[in-house]
Amino acid sequence: MPTLSSRTPSGDAQATNPRLSPARPGLGFRRFEFLVWLAPALLLVGALTYLPILTEFVLSLFAADGFSMPRFIGFANYTQAAGQPDFWAALLNNIWYAISTVSGKLVLGLIAALLLNGPFRGRAAFRALFFLPVILSFVAIGLLWTLIFNYNYGLINFLLQAVGLADLKRDWLGAPETAFPAVIFVDLWKWTGFHVVIYLAGLQSIPADLYEAAALDGASRWQMFWRITLPLLKPFTAVNVVIASLGAFSVFDLIYVMTQGGPFKSTNVAMVEVYLQAFQFNQFGYAAALSVIVLLLITGLSLGLLRILPLGAGRTRSIGLHVVLQSKGTELRPLPAPRLLRAGDSLPVCLDDLRLPEKRNRFSGQPGFSAHHLRS
Template identity: 35%
Template sequence: MTQMSKTTVAWYLLAPMMIIIVGVAGYPLIKTVYFSFTAAHLVSPDTSDQWVGLTNFLKALGNAKFRSSIGNTVYFVVFSVSAEILLGVLVALLLNQEFHGRTLLRALVILPLALPTVVNAMMWRLIYGPDFGALNALLTQVGLLAEYRSWLGDPSSALTMVALADIWKNFPLVALITLAALQTISRDHLEAALLDGANAWQRFWHVVFPAIVAPVSVALVLRTIEAFKVFDIIYVMTRGGPASSTKTVSFHVYQEAFAYMRVGSGASYALIVVLISAALIAVYLKLLQRQGETA
């Protein structure tokens, strides 16, 4: 079989999948781009033909609520992803040690990751409850709180509490990826470093860290992308409130397009989110490429 025929067969095999991808992802993307330049409204279908050019994008960039949602999203991403990476690495280092019950503990760590996001959100909403919440009960019994507090009803704490719920669910992913990388480290290298007089920090920095930095970087990329487009946990726990303090960009897009039914402006918001996400991905891929070249 010639090289050309192999290529032809490959294209024939890939064709069904490519057709599905174009139909499922390509067509909606094209329609979103089109609607972003129109005054499309769900109540008035005829408005989808009213061309407005860049008006939707200019209004989006000048919308104070949209800029605020970007700020909320950045805070959520930085806080949750940083905590997930730190907690995941620490838990992986613990689970990599030899101790009785390690297998059971490894299984328990996976449980939050196995929970559906909606179930996780509902569970934490009950924990944060202002009347019968377990968190208020615990903190008042140990003397850290004088009275029950509405954690999700306070604009100063709501987004942080939602982020903590997200951290609890997703840090096991980082822990599992890091633990898999730790299993590849030769004990001979650690023992050699110990014989050379290296302390625990020096062994971690010079032996362990180089082995886990690439997998942890991949986890960082995955979690940043997922955290930036967070929607479901916000929708279930707070609906973007109170006073829009937990409204993220994805929730803002949802409200604009489906709650207010302004499809045109909602599409422009969605494209801005896509462009920001693409920029983040490009930066991460560049950093990973540089890391691979220096490794």
């Protein structure tokens, strides 16, 4: 048990910088205490996530079937993949899938969020309904929609028949032209609610006085939408794009349940191909090589998106968190302040960041004074 006197000085030292955690690395146990805290999580994630990712690169260089001894074959798996039209067709499907689901989710999500943001009776119920498909499993949803699309018993064909459009009846999931759009439609149906919630959080983060000011200046609703709403929603759009496009490249459940990649591979995607190669044909090494290609693609995509979109990684994520809390009826905490003024900052930086009125600069009469002066 440490005595009070040994504690007090360090407590005082902390007072100047409260963000600094009081448990500073010292000697002995204190110094390695963090390892004890981290060990369980590190072990699990290390053994079951990082280890497999690393072995995957190794495995992709071997001919392995899961039974006999793996045989080193260099990059043969990759050259095999390069000459394999099935895989590239599947990857191309992923890209189409990504383009259509991302744009669809953004547009539908934004429209629904705008509608759900206005005051009307039963708004909470509508919001809950919109979010409901998000928490259901792709398996349940996939099966449900497979039934709806069914040729003989499906709801869609039944309705078409009922309104006299029997000519339009078709085997929705059985024909290559309609199967892919049908799968994309179900994905949209499931996930749009999630993106609605993110956009709702975004809409609520826009201060109402901006609209009041715009109204005073005689702006139309249309102008307000394009000049205020859309630009201020940019960070939220960015989150939506990142989440939706990563999802599009790893989609498996939905496709596997609804079409198994068929008919005639028209809905085949990369992950289904990997699954088939590994667990139907026992081509573990080859499938690992395919996975590595997809992994590199996903990594490149997320790095690229984070670079283009108006956010750094940390901020994107933290908005994600606020959205999560918001969606559960929790109050929205303010986002982290952009950057606080620190003693020692030189004024030009401060002026940039805070847009201080020019007056202030004139009064001080000092060209390059530090943030220190501002505070006093």
